Amino acid sequence: MGDLNVKAAKTGMLANAEVIKLVRKKIKEYKIKNLVVDPVMVATSGDALLDEKAISEMRELISIARISTPNIHEAEILSGVEIKTINDMQRAAYELGNTVVKGGHLDAVDVLSYNGEIILYKSRIGRKKIKLHGAGCAFSAAIAASLAKEKNVPEAVAEAKKYVDSAIERYLRVGQGSYILDTGGIKLSETVEDERKKGVLDNIEKAINNLTANPQAYRLVPEVGSNIAMALPGAKKLDETAGLSGRMVKAERQVIPAGIVRFGGSSHMARVVLKAMEYNKEKRAAMNIKYTPEIVDACRELGYIISTFDRKKEPPSTGTMEWGTSKAIKEAGEFPDVIFDEGGRGREAMVRVLGGDAVEVKNKALEIAEILK
Template sequence: MARDRPVVLTIAGSDSGGGAGVQVDLETITVLGGHGASVITALTAQNTQGVKGVEPVSLDFLEEQLEAILEDMEVAAAKTGMLWDGGVIRKVAEKLRRYEVPHLVLDPVMVAKGGERLLKEEAQEVLLKELFPLAEVVTPNVPEAKALAGFEVRSQEAMVEAASRIKALGPKAVLIKGGHLEGEPVDLLHDEEGPLWLRGERLGPGEVHGTGCAFAAALATMLAKGLPLREAALRAKAFISEGIRRAKRPGKGRAAVDPFAWVEGEAERYRVIEALREAYGVLCQREVGWLMPEVGSNLVYALPGARSQDEVAGFEGRIVRFRRGVARVGDVAFGASQHMASVVLEVMAHEPSLRSAMNIRFSEEVLQRAQRAGLRMASFSRQEEPKEVREREGATLPWG
């Protein structure tokens, strides 16, 4: 039996290098569980180093594409990207109104990262008049917010004012992407409930291509699946953050966002959990109860590149001695350990390949067996522990 997936329509330009535009939109929609349909507004000759040329699609063929999709499919959400000129904008607005597409995410693409114009200057007023009133949310970056609001946006306070002015132009909500500002990136969603800050951290290999396209496509897909706007925005933010953190480098120029990083991350979480369960099975086959400390033990395993305790899996309630063997109190879960997770994260900061750790009972016999097994030994003395570390809960093991 065929499964129904929500149809998400991307109306945007084609990126011949595959790093942005319709290409990355369709990848994003597919990864997040939607069915991607596309209407191409213009062909671009571009790669990771920049845009070499733009060839707009004729209005007749643009209309033919729109009709082909909208008369056949029940589009649950649409997102727009590169629209190029006023004629394209008017035609897109006409069709979206006629077919009453329920959710429109409008990414007001004006200039490429390399500085090339992707929207003619005279088309901006048409965009405001025709499409802004149809949009559920408009997603400008900081330079686009400046162009739309009419003043420099250099702070979070200015983002709030800009979002308010842009919202007054007609859309139900505005989401300003703050990655161009200095400091940690923070986005602002301004809707009927007021401002909501979407905080993040600097990730990835510097400038990353395709982030705005992928973010808008993710937001449209979440809305198509029935999520309210605020939850959709938070999930889209998490999605794009992972795509930036694990960005790919297909050419000689800029890195490109990787929508499949989300899928790969989920698959890696499964592998980590299964590896811990397998390791526990090995422990159960042997009489290793004597190795368990009185407080219990925990065996943890981190995701590649883990940065927080939520990305380190361990055993809920620890592993304890049971007769001559061991028993676990709970199942494997991410975020189940604090102390051992902090140790692994500290070690990974120096050697990323060392992703697992387990605390065991200390004794001379344990040390001797470890030496006979050829394990490398290291130690630290709490007598050397600084006072500020000793006074901070959970800081001893990472310091050691």
């Protein structure tokens, strides 16, 4: 590492005392300040991965680290504190010093002790009742990456928690072993066991992948970004509707999805879908695209049924998505393919494309894009 400007380093499985001693020597030699020690001692399967004689050397390595990341079993061994509760995790973290104890085996709450301060990091998704392989490694690597970007330790742990939560949501299985995290972004949607939900997520993911691969799709993206939402049959609530947790945004002539597809991921388009389903239960999907007169003309050319609403006439204390969708459907005389508005003060004009599922909506949108070409 003599010819590299090493911003941060992370250790993983170091099987014996001799290896740990050598690593500690080299860390000191190269003056690596941002060292993250993942004291890999006990695997997800419960197998011991570190020679018992090496535990004291591991404590020495932790003592020179910026932060260490033991799981509950490892923290018990290293600190001597039996861990049954979050309070026990705090005691163990404090005992070890500059340590985040990972709580994936308890309540998915991680406990950081840093410079004498205790900080708790709760998981957005909670604990998954499945065997997941690689979460600890991904977590410590993400902390190291954030430290390399000059984040402080509490910020780095927060970013790593968010990243790992997202990777866990998209867990997958290769072969018959433990499930693994999707750290590489192989999937765009969360993983669920419910077949009906899986069908909705797969449909949205297919639609988004088709859109981002189409060279004309960028023509459709508004300043606020686009989203596609799709509901379960008979949906009544937002959490029965899935969409991107972020938006599809335009970067030059590319469309890039931000976030992941999950239930409750969309609010604006989900509310359009739920209101539309009150008039036609088969129309379970919608996508917002930008408004221009040319886009409305393209819709007419395609023979789409078009309706509109005026934001200036919206009654006070109503939701724009619900009121506007309802008014446009009622005034159309038949269920529309497209609903648009011309915006208002601080509100971007918008077109909403409606359909039976996300793929159908995507197909309509790309037909519009082809005419704009």
